[in-house]
Amino acid sequence: GAGVSQSPSNKVTEKGKDVELRCDPISGHTALYWYRQSLGQGLEFLIYFQGNSAPDKSGLPSDRFSAERTGGSVSTLTIQRTQQEDSAVYLCASSLVPAGGSDEQFFGPGTRLTVL
Amino acid sequence: AQRVTQPEKLLSVFKGAPVELKCNYSYSGSPELFWYVQYSRQRLQLLLRHISRESIKGFTADLNKGETSFHLKKPFAQEEDSAMYYCALSGIGTGRRALTFGSGTRLQVQP
Numbered sequence: 001g002a003g004v005s006q007s008p009s010n011k012v013t014e015k016g017k018d019v020e021l022r023c024d025p026i027s028g029h030t031a032l033y034w035y036r037q038s039l040g041q042g043l044e045f046l047i048y049f050q051g052n053s054a055p056d057k058s059g060l061p062s063d064r065f066s067a068e069r070t071g072g073s074v075s076t077l078t079i080q081r082t083q084q085e086d087s088a089v090y091l092c093a094s095s096l097v098p099a100g101g102s103d104e105q106f107f108g109p110g111t112r113l114t115v116l
Numbered sequence: 117a118q119r120v121t122q123p124e125k126l127l128s129v130f131k132g133a134p135v136e137l138k139c140n141y142s143y144s145g146s147p148e149l150f151w152y153v154q155y156s157r158q159r160l161q162l163l164l165r166h167i168s169r170e171s172i173k174g175f176t177a178d179l180n181k182g183e184t185s186f187h188l189k190k191p192f193a194q195e196e197d198s199a200m201y202y203c204a205l206s207g208i209g210t211g212r213r214a215l216t217f218g219s220g221t222r223l224q225v226q227p
Contacts, residue, residue: 033214043160043202043217062137067203091160097213105215107160 002026004108006092012114013082021111025094032075033095033105034067038088046090049075050097082115089113098115118143120205120223122218130226137188137221139177139203147205149179149186150215154200163188163201173197193225 005024013019025032034046044114049069060066064082067073079086089110095103119142129131130137141147162171166186168180177188186203199224204215 032215035217037214042219043215045214045216050213060215065213080190093160095213103213104165109159 004009004092004094004106006111008111009109010112011113012116014116015084015113016081018078018080019082019113021079021090023075023077023092023094025073025075025092026106027073029096029106030072030096031095031097031103031105032069033073033093034077035093036088037089037091037110041088043091046077056098065092073075079113082113084115087115118147118205118207118216120203120216120218122175122201122203123219124221125219126222126224128224128226131195132192134190135190135197135223135225137201137203137223139186139188139218141184141186141203143205143207145207146181147207150204150206151175151177151186151188152202152204152217154202158201160202172222191222192206195225198223198225221224 007022030051032049035043039045045063046058047067064080067077089112092108093105095105097103123138137207149166152160154160156198176189177186179186200220202220203218205211206215
């Protein structure tokens, strides 16, 4: 089947605008992750959804960032009042989470966000 | 706190030479370690994980708990190995499955 998909692939916005980034995980994967890949910052964790559990939001850099996952599938990452330092590639990943086992995370192609 | 350190930003070798990409970690519990690779214009993908103890594309990595290291090795580098390599840690034992990544090492294999 298809892998993780993300849209849009590129987004250019003006400082102060809100943006929404979408992630479609692999069907059947119960875990969904958002990461950010910035120049000079490497890959950093943002938020993690697992089934019906409360999401792990410990990586969100500020309250301008939020995410939701509807119906245990599609997820949307929202950035309000974007700042230039939000410019990065936003990666989504999903995994199957086998009981007691190690799970491989499958990554999407990313959304490149540029804030002017 | 968990942390992954990859001391080299760039590693350049000639084809056929041995390769070792260094990775050190700090974690208070029992971690799961991974190597992910990103080839040019491709998405990030898993290369190998320590619990599998397998060799993928000629690469191996051994978890050394005493030295808190998980170095990636290959005896003879190939040009197609040129890519960005990320070491990552997951605290699955604590329920934290999100990955903590190192800053990455770019491997350039010259002909």
